[in-house]
Amino acid sequence: MNFTEVVAASLKSIVSNRLRSFLTILGIVIGVTSVILLTSLVSGLKSYITDQIQGLGSNLMFVIPGRVGGSRSPGGIQANRLVMQDAINLTNKLKGSADVSAVVQKTATLKYSAKNDKGAAVFGVQANYPKLISIKIISGRFFNESEAQGGKRVAIIGATVKSNLFAGGSPLGKSVDVAGVKYSVIGEVGPRGSTFGVDMDNTILIPLPAATRQFGLDRLNTIYISAFKAEGVKDIQNRATALLGKRLSEDDFSILTQEQTLQTISQITSVLTIALGGIAAISLIVGGIGIMNIMLVSVTERTREIGLRKALGAKQRDIRNQFLIEALTLSGLGGIIGIVLGIVLSLVIGRFFTTAITWWSIALSFGFSMLVGVIFGVAPAIRAAKLDPIQALRYE
Amino acid sequence: MKNSIIKLSHVSKIYQSENISFQALKDINLQINKGEFVAIIGASGSGKSTLMNILGLLDKPTSGSYELDGLSVARLGQDTLANIRNKKIGFVFQNFNLLPRTSAVENVSLPLIYAGISKKDRDIKAKGALEQVGLGEKVGSHPNQLSGGQQQRVAIARALVNNPEVILADEPTGNLDSKSGTEIVRIFQRLNSKGHTIIIITHEPEIATHAKRIIKLKDGEIVK
Ligand SMILES: Nc1ncnc2c1ncn2[C@@H]1O[C@H](COP(=O)(O)OP(=O)(O)O)[C@@H](O)[C@H]1O
Ligand SMILES: [Mg+2]
Numbered sequence: 001m002n003f004t005e006v007v008a009a010s011l012k013s014i015v016s017n018r019l020r021s022f023l024t025i026l027g028i029v030i031g032v033t034s035v036i037l038l039t040s041l042v043s044g045l046k047s048y049i050t051d052q053i054q055g056l057g058s059n060l061m062f063v064i065p066g067r068v069g070g071s072r073s074p075g076g077i078q079a080n081r082l083v084m085q086d087a088i089n090l091t092n093k094l095k096g097s098a099d100v101s102a103v104v105q106k107t108a109t110l111k112y113s114a115k116n117d118k119g120a121a122v123f124g125v126q127a128n129y130p131k132l133i134s135i136k137i138i139s140g141r142f143f144n145e146s147e148a149q150g151g152k153r154v155a156i157i158g159a160t161v162k163s164n165l166f167a168g169g170s171p172l173g174k175s176v177d178v179a180g181v182k183y184s185v186i187g188e189v190g191p192r193g194s195t196f197g198v199d200m201d202n203t204i205l206i207p208l209p210a211a212t213r214q215f216g217l218d219r220l221n222t223i224y225i226s227a228f229k230a231e232g233v234k235d236i237q238n239r240a241t242a243l244l245g246k247r248l249s250e251d252d253f254s255i256l257t258q259e260q261t262l263q264t265i266s267q268i269t270s271v272l273t274i275a276l277g278g279i280a281a282i283s284l285i286v287g288g289i290g291i292m293n294i295m296l297v298s299v300t301e302r303t304r305e306i307g308l309r310k311a312l313g314a315k316q317r318d319i320r321n322q323f324l325i326e327a328l329t330l331s332g333l334g335g336i337i338g339i340v341l342g343i344v345l346s347l348v349i350g351r352f353f354t355t356a357i358t359w360w361s362i363a364l365s366f367g368f369s370m371l372v373g374v375i376f377g378v379a380p381a382i383r384a385a386k387l388d389p390i391q392a393l394r395y396e
Numbered sequence: 397m398k399n400s401i402i403k404l405s406h407v408s409k410i411y412q413s414e415n416i417s418f419q420a421l422k423d424i425n426l427q428i429n430k431g432e433f434v435a436i437i438g439a440s441g442s443g444k445s446t447l448m449n450i451l452g453l454l455d456k457p458t459s460g461s462y463e464l465d466g467l468s469v470a471r472l473g474q475d476t477l478a479n480i481r482n483k484k485i486g487f488v489f490q491n492f493n494l495l496p497r498t499s500a501v502e503n504v505s506l507p508l509i510y511a512g513i514s515k516k517d518r519d520i521k522a523k524g525a526l527e528q529v530g531l532g533e534k535v536g537s538h539p540n541q542l543s544g545g546q547q548q549r550v551a552i553a554r555a556l557v558n559n560p561e562v563i564l565a566d567e568p569t570g571n572l573d574s575k576s577g578t579e580i581v582r583i584f585q586r587l588n589s590k591g592h593t594i595i596i597i598t599h600e601p602e603i604a605t606h607a608k609r610i611i612k613l614k615d616g617e618i619v620k
Binding site: 005016304305308309310311312313314315316317318389390393 | 449452454455474475478479481482483487489493495497506507510511515554558
């Protein structure tokens with residue numbers, strides 16, 4: 001009997017024992033489905049973040065408080081020591097080769113007439129912010145340097161803030177209450193969507209001096225540095241590091257270039273993928289034990305059949321191959337069902353989150369489930385092959 | 397002696413289990429020639445099946461020698477024995493031993509699978525064998541759709557499909573009514589007339605009368 005005939009015979013016996021076969025391969029199905037689904041979620045997350053960062057332009061760097069990456073990580077939460085003077089020093093030092101823009105951040109409740117917008121992100125930014133970060137002003141305008149320095153209370157709002165407070169009407173010229181202080185709306189930013197349930201449009205941009213005064217913020221959340229030339233990024237990172245290093249220790253700040261940020265994200269998602277893959281692999285192994293169990297039962301149930309086949313001329317390898325191929329057919333079937341389920345589920349979930357089905361996860365999980373089939377199918381198959389024909393024929 | 401297909405010399409079989417040993421066959425000397433129709437009779441427990449298993453290469457004697465078609469089989473390995481069984485011996489069992497949920501033609505095809513014959517040729521040969529036992533109409537039937545006599549005829553078709561020298565039947569009529577039993581014996585007689593060597597085990601003297609030669613076993617020894 002050649003390979004395809006044995007597979008066809010195995011499929012026939014699998015179909016005639018539908019429920020039992022299904023329970024047998026359930027572990028494999030779950031394992032393969034979860035490998036494909038989880039890796040598609042992680043890759044989706046990675047490609048989303050990567051797009052977001054690349055959308056910022058490769059000339060952009062972030063100065064953030066605390067130490068990120070590297071072999072040494074600080075114990076506990078570090079106090080933020082980045083202040084406005086650091087941003088001013090950077091601005092002066094890098095004049096002619098890069099733009100510098102500082103940001104403070106706060107969460108607050110916004111109000112307009114009877115309407116509320118809880119948990120909005122308030123960004124205190126400098127007038128040159130739109131030059132560094134590409135935001136789309138869809139109506140009105142951004143504030144200018146003299147408004148900022150004059151402590152003017154003006155605001156540019158995001159799409160969610162607009163719909164929560166102004167219900168579709170024009171917000172321009174209206175006065176919005178930010179944690180108890182009134183700001184006049186002068187512009188609107190176009191919608192940016194949401195990432196993993198975080199609404200990127202529930203934001204309001206106000207001048208940094210006004211934000212600092214109102215909220216008593218003297219520490220900066222981010223300083224953006226945008227190099228004029230892409231080739232200058234590394235050099236500017238070095239100069240900025242040297243300058244900040246005069247006042248701050250190296251644990252107090254990090255300067256991330258886009259390249260480094262992408263690398264860090266890549267590292268995080270690799271660790272995530274491996275961890276999730278490990279969990280899924282365990283369920284595949286459990287699935288393999290299920291297959292071994294059912295194959296051993298099957299060998300016992302079919303002892304007479306094995307004896308008969310041997311009496312009629314089956315060699316040890318014929319019997320061994322028959323049971324091995326049956327185990328492989330079971331695990332392969334589980335793998336295929338798992339692949340279909342994994343793809344369908346990630347397409348469904350893809351309507352809410354970014355998912356990216358990866359071919360390597362399909363190949364890997366299918367390969368692994370076949371491997372599990374071989375490993376856990378060998379013992380029952382060898383047991384079947386070794387049965388003594390007379391003992392087997394006499395078995396009741 | 398060139399006509400000899402089976403030759404047993406001083407064969408004995410001792411079953412050894414833990415601390416009990418039991419001698420089931422004692423110094424058996426037996427020669428069967430090509431084309432013979434032999435009945436082996438004897439009371440239950442007299443060693444008939446033990447002898448049959450040795451003749452069919454399913455078991456080995458404890459001592460003594462066995463030549464099948466001129467070949468001494470004592471030192472042959474499992475897979476070689478399987479191959480010889482496949483080519484030279486057809487088995488018919490008391491309880492038919494058909495695969496359930498498997499059609500008659502597929503049951504009959506089993507020995508041909510292990511002879512490495514293609515699916516197409518297997519089907520042709522298996523249908524031919526079923527026709528020989530009068531079951532040309534039942535090729536697609538499953539065992540549970542057939543009477544006992546018909547199931548045993550399927551088993552005989554399976555035994556003869558690979559055209560073996562010897563057909564060994566261990567109480568083939570034991571589970572059948574006398575009418576079906578007689579039919580089965582007729583089939584064996586017809587196969588014998590076509591040149592197959594038939595060895596049939598039975599404890600029914602009536603069945604044995606159809607054989608050309610009767611060998612009687614008693615307590616593991618040939619008495620006649
Ligand atoms: N595997 C075995 N182990 C121990 N004793 C056995 C075994 N097989 C058969 N016997 C014994 O050998 C004797 C002959 O058995 P058997 O050849 O089956 O007799 P028959 O077929 O003539 O009824 C019986 O007493 C039986 O109990
Ligand atoms: Mg018996």
